[in-house]
Every structure is written in C-alpha cells, then in structure tokens.
Amino acid sequence: MSVPAHAGGASRVGAPPVVEARGVSKSFAGVRVLDSVDLDVLPGEIHGLLGENGSGKSTFIKVLAGFHEPDPGSGLRINGEDVPLPLAPGAFRDYGMSFVHQDLGLITSLSVLENLRLGTFSRARDWAIGWRRQRADARTLFEEFSVDLDPTARVADLDGTQRALLAIVRAVHEMRTLRGGARTGPGMLILDEPTVFLPETGRRQLFSLMREIAGGGSAVLFVSHDLDEVREITDRATIFRDGRLRATVQTSSVTDTELVELIIGRELPEHGGEREDVAPTAADATVVVDDLSDERVESVSFALGDGEVLGMTGLLGSGFERIPYLLFGAFPAATGTLRTGDGTLSLPAMDPVKAIAHRMALIPADRQSNGSVGSISVRDNAMLQVIDRYTTWRGLSRPQLARDCQETLDRFDVRPPIPGIAYQSLSGGNQQKVLLAKWLAADPRVLLLHEPTQGVDIGARAQIYEVVHDAARSGCAVLCASSDYEQLAAICDRVLIFDRGRVARELRGADITKDRIAHECYTLADRAVPAGPVGPTEGEGDG
Amino acid sequence: MTRTKNSEPVTDVDVASGRSGGGTVARSLAQRFSIVIALVVVVAVFGSLRPDTFLTTSTLQGILGSQAVLVVLTCALLIPLTAGDYDLSVAGVLMTSQMLVGVLNAQHGMNIWLVIVLCLLAGVVIGLLNGGFVLLFGVDPFIVTLGTGTILSGAVLWLGDSTTISGISTGLTDWVIVNRFLGVPLAFWYGLLITAGLWYFLEYTAAGRRLLFVGRGRAVSRLSGLRVTRIRWAALVASATLASLAGILYAGTTGAADPVSGEAFLLPTFAAAFLGSTAILPGKFNSWGSFIAVYFLVAGTTGLTMLGAQSYVSDLFYGGALVVAVCASRYSRRKEVRESGSL
Numbered sequence: 078m079s080v081p082a083h084a085g086g087a088s089r090v091g092a093p094p095v096v097e098a099r100g101v102s103k104s105f106a107g108v109r110v111l112d113s114v115d116l117d118v119l120p121g122e123i124h125g126l127l128g129e130n131g132s133g134k135s136t137f138i139k140v141l142a143g144f145h146e147p148d149p150g151s152g153l154r155i156n157g158e159d160v161p162l163p164l165a166p167g168a169f170r171d172y173g174m175s176f177v178h179q180d181l182g183l184i185t186s187l188s189v190l191e192n193l194r195l196g197t198f199s200r201a202r203d204w205a206i207g208w209r210r211q212r213a214d215a216r217t218l219f220e221e222f223s224v225d226l227d228p229t230a231r232v233a234d235l236d237g238t239q240r241a242l243l244a245i246v247r248a249v250h251e252m253r254t255l256r257g258g259a260r261t262g263p264g265m266l267i268l269d270e271p272t273v274f275l276p277e278t279g280r281r282q283l284f285s286l287m288r289e290i291a292g293g294g295s296a297v298l299f300v301s302h303d304l305d306e307v308r309e310i311t312d313r314a315t316i317f318r319d320g321r322l323r324a325t326v327q328t329s330s331v332t333d334t335e336l337v338e339l340i341i342g343r344e345l346p347e348h349g350g351e352r353e354d355v356a357p358t359a360a361d362a363t364v365v366v367d368d369l370s371d372e373r374v375e376s377v378s379f380a381l382g383d384g385e386v387l388g389m390t391g392l393l394g395s396g397f398e399r400i401p402y403l404l405f406g407a408f409p410a411a412t413g414t415l416r417t418g419d420g421t422l423s424l425p426a427m428d429p430v431k432a433i434a435h436r437m438a439l440i441p442a443d444r445q446s447n448g449s450v451g452s453i454s455v456r457d458n459a460m461l462q463v464i465d466r467y468t469t470w471r472g473l474s475r476p477q478l479a480r481d482c483q484e485t486l487d488r489f490d491v492r493p494p495i496p497g498i499a500y501q502s503l504s505g506g507n508q509q510k511v512l513l514a515k516w517l518a519a520d521p522r523v524l525l526l527h528e529p530t531q532g533v534d535i536g537a538r539a540q541i542y543e544v545v546h547d548a549a550r551s552g553c554a555v556l557c558a559s560s561d562y563e564q565l566a567a568i569c570d571r572v573l574i575f576d577r578g579r580v581a582r583e584l585r586g587a588d589i590t591k592d593r594i595a596h597e598c599y600t601l602a603d604r605a606v607p608a609g610p611v612g613p614t615e616g617e618g619d620g
Numbered sequence: 621m622t623r624t625k626n627s628e629p630v631t632d633v634d635v636a637s638g639r640s641g642g643g644t645v646a647r648s649l650a651q652r653f654s655i656v657i658a659l660v661v662v663v664a665v666f667g668s669l670r671p672d673t674f675l676t677t678s679t680l681q682g683i684l685g686s687q688a689v690l691v692v693l694t695c696a697l698l699i700p701l702t703a704g705d706y707d708l709s710v711a712g713v714l715m716t717s718q719m720l721v722g723v724l725n726a727q728h729g730m731n732i733w734l735v736i737v738l739c740l741l742a743g744v745v746i747g748l749l750n751g752g753f754v755l756l757f758g759v760d761p762f763i764v765t766l767g768t769g770t771i772l773s774g775a776v777l778w779l780g781d782s783t784t785i786s787g788i789s790t791g792l793t794d795w796v797i798v799n800r801f802l803g804v805p806l807a808f809w810y811g812l813l814i815t816a817g818l819w820y821f822l823e824y825t826a827a828g829r830r831l832l833f834v835g836r837g838r839a840v841s842r843l844s845g846l847r848v849t850r851i852r853w854a855a856l857v858a859s860a861t862l863a864s865l866a867g868i869l870y871a872g873t874t875g876a877a878d879p880v881s882g883e884a885f886l887l888p889t890f891a892a893a894f895l896g897s898t899a900i901l902p903g904k905f906n907s908w909g910s911f912i913a914v915y916f917l918v919a920g921t922t923g924l925t926m927l928g929a930q931s932y933v934s935d936l937f938y939g940g941a942l943v944v945a946v947c948a949s950r951y952s953r954r955k956e957v958r959e960s961g962s963l
C-alpha cells in the first residue's frame with residue numbers, strides 16, 4: 078500500500094481530511110463485502126475510487142450516506158471529528174456531503190421539479206410550497222447549468238442522459254446551498270459512476286464543475302471504470318479489490334498497466350479483434366432495414382450480415398440510440414421495414430413478441446426499468462426468456478432450472494454466483510452481466526445492444542466483448558448502439574455515425590479507432606446548425 | 621469479491637430488510653413463520669382463557685369449515701394482486717354468485733349443478749368486463765373494480781328483492797358443509813386444495829412466473845416479450861371466477877342467500893392477502909401465507925367474541941391487521957426509497 082505522505086494537487090496542507098474512514102467493514106448475511114477500509118479524502122482534492130464490479134465501491138458510499146449500517150468496529154471521522162455510526166439517514170447533509178448514487182436516486186413517478194426539491198422538502202419547515210416560484214427557480218438553475226430539462230416533465234419520461242444530468246445538477250446545487258451553512262465544513266461531492274450515461278459534452282461540463290468544486294476547497298469522490306477519465310480528472314485514486322483497499326496512489330505517478338494490475342490483480346489480456354472488411358450487400362445480409370423513421374430518425378436504411386458487429390453512434394440527440402428499440406418494437410416506428418431470412422416485417426406494426434419470435438434480443442441501456450426486475454431473484458430474471466424449456470408434466474423443474482442458472486452465472490462470471498439472491502443486490506456491473514446472460518440464453522439470431530458495457534469494469538468489459546464476439550462467430554448479427562467510442566472500436570466491424578436522425582458516415586476496417594469515431598462525430602456536429610433542444614421524451618410507453 | 625458459493629445465500633428477504641445488520645438465518649426463518657407463530661399464540665391464549673368453549677372440536681371444526689369461503693376468496697384476490705392490479709369487486713362477485721344460487725335454485729328450482737356452472741360462467745363474464753374496462757380504456761383497476769363491485773352489490777339487492785332466500789338444495793349443502801372428511805367439513809378441504817393449487821401455479825409454472833414479472837415490472841415484461849395486457853386480463857378473469865366459486869361455497873355453507881352479508885368479506889380478504897405476504901415467502905403474495913392468515917384472523921376474532929367482546933371487535937381486528945400488514949410490507953420499500961440520495 079502506498080499512501081503518499083502528501084496529498085495531491087489542490088489540497089490544503091494542514092486542514093483535516095473531509096472524511097477519514099477507519100476500518101470500515103460491511104457484511105451482508107455473513108458475507109463481508111467491505112473489509113476494514115481506511116480511506117482519507119482531503120479538502121480540495123478530486124479522489125478517484127476504482128475497483129472491479131462488486132469490489133464494494135457503492136457499498137462504501139452507501140455507508141457514508143447512512144444507508145448501510147457498517148459492521149461494529151468501523152470508525153468514521155468527518156472534518157477531524159469522530160462521528161457516531163451508523164450515520165442517521167440524511168445526516169450527511171449536516172456535513173455538507175451530497176451524492177449522485179449509481180442508481181441516481183430519482184423517483185421516477187414524480188416530476189423533475191419534485192425530484193430536484195426532494196432534499197429541501199424533507200427539511201423545509203414552511204407549510205405550503207410555492208410551486209410557481211419553484212418552477213421558475215428550477216428553470217434558472219437548469220439554464221445556469223445549460224441543461225435542457227423541463228421542470229414539469231415526469232422523470233419516467235426522461236432518457237438515461239437526462240436523468241443523470243438531473244441527479245448531477247441536484248447534487249451540485251445542494252452542495253452549493255449547503256456550503257452556506259456554518260458548521261458543515263468544506264463538504265464533499267460523491268459521484269458513483271456519473272459518466273456512464275453522459276455524452277462527451279456532458280462529461281466535459283461535469284469535469285469542469287468538479288474542478289470548480291475542488292477549487293473551492295471541497296472534496297470530490299469520483300467512481301469510474303474508465304481509466305482515461307480517472308487520469309484526466311483525479312488527483313489521487315484509491316483502488317478496492319474484493320472489498321479491501323488495495324492502494325491509494327497519486328494518479329499522475331502510475332501507469333495504466335499499474336492501475337489495471339491494481340484493479341484486477343493481473344494484466345489485462347490483449348483483446349484480439351480480427352476485423353474483416355466485408356460489408357454485406359443487401360442480397361446476402363441477414364437483416365435489411367429499409368426507410369426507418371420516427372419522430373427523431375429519418376429514413377434510415379442499412380444491412381446487417383450474419384456474424385457482423387455493426388456499431389451505431391453519434392452525438393446526443395442524433396437518434397442512433399433509438400434504432401435498437403425501433404427494430405425491436407419497443408416503441409413504434411412511423412415507417413420502415415425489416416427483412417430477415419424469413420420474410421419482411423413492417424416496423425410500425427412491430428412489437429417485442431414478434432421480435433422475439435424472429436429471434437431478436439434487445440439489451441436496453443436502462444437495466445433498472447427496462448432490463449430486469451430488481452426485487453425478483455437473479456435466477457428468475459436470468460431464465461425468463463427460456464423458462465418454457467423447464468416445464469415438465471409436473472410443472473417447472475426447479476432443480477434443473479437452478480443448475481442451469483448456476484452454470485450461466487459461472488460462465489458469465491457473475492459475482493456472487495448465487496441464483497437465489499435478489500437481482501438488485503448485485504453490483505451494477507454484475508447486473509449488466511445477468512442481463513446479457515438472460516438474452517443470450519434465448520440464442521438470438523439478431524442481437525440489439527444499447528450501451529452494453531455501461532458500469533462494467535475493465536476485466537468484465539473484455540469478457541463481454543468476448544461474449545459478443547462469440548455470438549457473432551456463431552452467426553448472430555449484432556447491432557451495438559453506443560456512445561463509448563473505445564468499445565465500438567474494440568468490437569465493431571463497421572460503424573455508422575448518425576447526425577440529426579440520419580446515417581451520415583460509415584467507417585470500416587482500419588478507420589475504426591476511438592479517435593477517428595470521435596473526430597467524425599464532432600466534425601459532423603460542428604457543421605450542423607447549433608443543435609436544437611433535445612426532444613423531451615424517450616417515450617417508453619409500457620403496457 | 622471472492623466466490624461465495626458456500627456462504628449463506630442472501631434471499632429476497634434480506635435485501636428487503638434494507639439497512640441490514642446482516643440478516644441471519646434465524647431471523648429470516650422467524651419472519652417466514654411469524655404468522656404461524658402468531659396463530660399458535662392466539663390459539664394458545666384463547667385456549668387457556670376459554671378452554672371449554674374455544675378449544676372444543678366443534679368450535680374448531682366450525683371455524684375450519686365456515687372460513688373456507690374466505691380462503692377461496694383470498695386466493696381469488698391473490699392472482700390480480702400478483703399481477704400488480706387491485707380487484708375490489710371480489711366481494712361483489714361472491715354476492716352475485718351466491719344470490720344466483722338462491723334465485724335460480726331455491727326460487728326457480730333449477731338443477732343445482734347447472735346453477736353452479738352458470739355461476740362460474742357469470743364470474744368469467746364479470747372478469748372479462750373488468751379486464752375490458754381496465755385494459756381497453758386504460759382505467760386504473762382500483763377504480764374500475766370499485767365501480768363494478770358496487771354495481772354488483774346493488775344488483776344483488778335488486779335481484780334478491782332485499783330479502784334472504786332460503787331453501788337451497790341440500791345437494792349443495794351436503795357437499796359443502798354437512799359431509800366431512802376426517803371430521804372436518806368438505807369446504808375446508810376445497811379451500812386447502814385451491815390454496816395448494818394456487819401455490820403450485822405461482823411457484824411451479826412458467827405462467828406463474830410471468831404473472832409475477834408483469835406485476836413487478838410492466839416495462840421489463842413487455843420488452844421480454846410477455847403479453848402484458850393478455851396476462852392482466854386473464855388474472856382478472858381468474859379472480860372473478862374463483863370469487864364466484866367462493867360465492868357458491870358461501871351459499872352452501874349458510875344454506876341460504878342473503879343480499880347484504882357478503883359485503884363484509886372485502887376487508888378480511890385484503891387483510892389476509894397482505895398479512896399473508898409478510899410470511900412464508902415474505903415480500904411476495906403467496907397462498908399458504910394467506911391461508912394461515914385467514915385462520916389467524918378468524919381465531920383472533922372468534923376468541924375475542926367468546927371473551928365477551930361485542931361483534932364490532934372483528935372489524936377492529938380485521939382493520940387493524942390490514943393496516944399492520946400493509947405497513948409491514950411497505951416498510952422495506954420505504955427504506956429503499958430512503959436510499960435514494962436525497963431523502
């Protein structure tokens with residue numbers, strides 16, 4: 078362990094750490110997921126928190142938030158003073174802390190405004206709420222952050238990016254308001270994987286906010302799986318492995334290889350992505366999409382071959398992220414047809430039942446509300462698509478189901494591999510693996526992915542790439558809509574770049590690199606008229 | 621973290637307890653069987669206070685037999701509840717089918733077996749209507765079934781001319797309450813059978829799993845290719861049909877059809893369903909939990925009445941149990957919400 082004697086960049090020498098964790102442990106049902114963690118976060122620093130999926134990052138954060146009660150023997154000092162554990166719910170506010178949790182902590186049935194004000198409602202003493210004023214205030218706030226959000230919209234109708242922005246604005250704003258109070262100390266902003274849903278511009282903006290906050294003397298704790306991000310923004314970083322603190326390092330003084338080794342305990346296997354430069358012609362392609370339109374996509378046509386991995390990307394609002402959902406019938410298209418091996422389907426009349434009958438699979442980005450049900454067991458979630466295979470004359474063969482599920486969990490390296498636990502008790506990255514397992518179990522012929530590795534650690538990311546390649550090798554046509562250029566570069570044979578609802582560029586072969594994709598996206602956007610407001614809804618009509 | 625295959629599996633229960641101090645096996649077992657323990661305690665307390673009346677075979681047999689109606693009605697309700705929908709019309713359906721038995725069999729002398737078939741058909745039709753309003757017009761099932769339930773109780777008063785109809789064929793009463801197996805009226809065994817059947821359906825069939833998914837996550841279910849609308853509709857039809865069966869049993873238990881008493885079933889049904897969801901499979905509506913809950917509630921009210929309490933005590937007891945049960949099952953969810961950073 079190499080805890081440097083002196084803290085990084087902007088931190089104030091002499092001031093006590095904002096947070097000193099001493100021997101913080103946490104067990105769930107006898108399983109220790111955090112094991113005597115000693116962690117200092119100094120005022121004025123941006124502190125990265127890294128580690129594999131399930132290494133305990135979010136659990137640590139939830140201990141700070143007073144949600145989890147740590148095991149006896151844990152100690153916590155804030156601003157140099159011992160605080161009693163567990164922290165009372167909401168007590169973090171008194172210490173000037175504010176959070177963006179991994180699941181964002183928004184209540185989807187309420188409006189943007191109500192969510193924005195939840196914190197204040199719970200403390201305000203006054204009776205009536207001046208809604209009109211509140212709305213106006215919220216508008217000003219969003220303008221100041223140049224975020225395009227309608228205070229009256231329901232959170233359920235927002236897409237992932239908009240939700241993330243809302244949670245971030247809320248936390249930063251709360252942070253500022255709290256700093257007005259006297260006894261809060263410098264305070265700390267805690268961000269648990271805030272960037273997974275953010276487009277590049279949003280990320281830039283978030284980073285400058287973080288710098289501003291740290292510059293003002295507060296601390297920022299920042300969780301991410303993206304090493305480039307961590308390098309760019311953090312002063313120091315702490316690495317968790319298997320619930321233990323492995324090391325705290327000065328970010329500028331470690332190499333990527335060292336970081337990776339600290340995180341996964343071994344070197345990352347080189348990802349061998351042999352790429353064939355064969356674009357299918359409409360004749361031999363498995364899937365041919367013709368003239369697909371809806372309110373934000375205009376007459377998109379493309380072909381997708383057996384075993385091909387086709388990427389789709391673009392800037393926020395360019396419409397690429399709608400394609401998988403439109404093909405799957407998750408929301409209705411205005412026009413378009415889909416030709417597969419066994420016939421032509423009209424996309425306006427598409428629905429998930431039909432899509433599944435044609436052996437299509439959709440892995441949505443929002444696994445919480447569209448992917449799996451948190452309160453149901455991992456087993457039932459993972460086996461939902463194939464449950465009929467387990468029906469015998471005596472009903473479901475539950476032992477068989479459990480065995481196969483166990484096998485799947487082992488194959489996808491889900492940790493912990495216990496079929497009976499509730500889906501929501503898995504860490505974010507492991508939830509993602511279960512979601513992939515669920516759909517691949519159905520042996521799809523067309524695999525539609527949207528941000529398939531969000532929240533997944535670097536080791537598991539390589540595993541998921543492998544899974545996608547395996548599927549492709551066995552003849553599955555894969556479509557991957559993603560704003561993670563590195564990921565696209567790693568897995569795609571071709572990449573379509575969208576601009577204002579249309580396919581504007583096609584990259585293939587050696588052109589597919591992270592930088593080239595980024596370059597294309599931005600040059601397209603620059604030539605465009607200043608982007609209009611992003612459409613308000615990602616209409617997720619259900620039922 | 622390291623592989624934890626050999627450690628204590630964390631069940632849904634432990635997760636539900638949110639702010640966990642480490643849910644031990646003992647604690648989760650205690651939660652599972654809380655209601656069984658409560659039942660034993662209630663029986664023991666009243667048994668020792670009134671050994672001569674409460675613990676007699678005839679009292680027990682009476683309770684077991686007569687409450688089968690409530691057991692079946694609760695089973696009916698559990699189906700839409702699992703699918704995420706309230707059905708407030710179950711008591712209305714029960715009254716309708718009981719009154720149909722009275723009118724068709726006692727007044728018009730129609731063959732009892734034919735009457736039973738007609739009653740069940742009536743249930744199917746009511747369920748189809750409920751589902752139609754809910755799913756075609758997109759109205760909240762709570763409102764729709766509140767409406768249809770009220771219409772049905774009105775219709776029953778009108779149909780029965782506001783009087784009690786007695787003289788129901790002994791064919792029915794024999795097969796419900798008079799004939800016994802192991803000393804207990806057949807009605808009890810019917811309730812037991814339906815409870816077991818519903819358990820099997822919810823736990824051991826693919827359809828039962830789908831029903832649960834539809835109840836817990838509509839968007840997830842739709843994107844997983846489940847026919848959400850059809851499944852919810854079917855749940856409402858099943859509920860109304862089972863509720864009709866409960867009405868037939870009720871007619872058979874009392875040997876008569878009266879146009880008002882059925883209304884009193886609504887609250888105990890919900891109390892038993894929610895109370896049952898805190899035990900056996902905590903956090904999940906389940907038929908054995910509700911089965912035991914029914915007998916716990918009845919043992920409580922019967923005991924109190926024997927101690928000389930007024931009849932309103934049963935309302936207090938049922939109402940209290942409903943509030944406590946709903947609070948207990950919601951408690952865990954509130955904690956989840958609290959987690960969300962800003963509360």
Ligand SMILES: Nc1ncnc2c1ncn2[C@@H]1O[C@H](COP(=O)(O)OP(=O)(O)OP(=O)(O)O)[C@@H](O)[C@H]1O
Pocket residue numbers: 105110128129130131132133134135136137179492493501502503504505506507532534621630634635
């Ligand atoms: N409520 C809970 N009940 C039981 N186990 C839990 C619960 N919450 C978390 N865990 C377990 O604790 C471990 C640590 O989870 P945590 O969410 O802290 O991981 P993480 O480091 O944030 O991972 P990720 O990068 O995937 O978000 C995991 O193995 C997870 O399954």
Ligand SMILES: [Mg+2]
Pocket residue numbers: 134135136179269504505
């Ligand atoms: Mg996490």
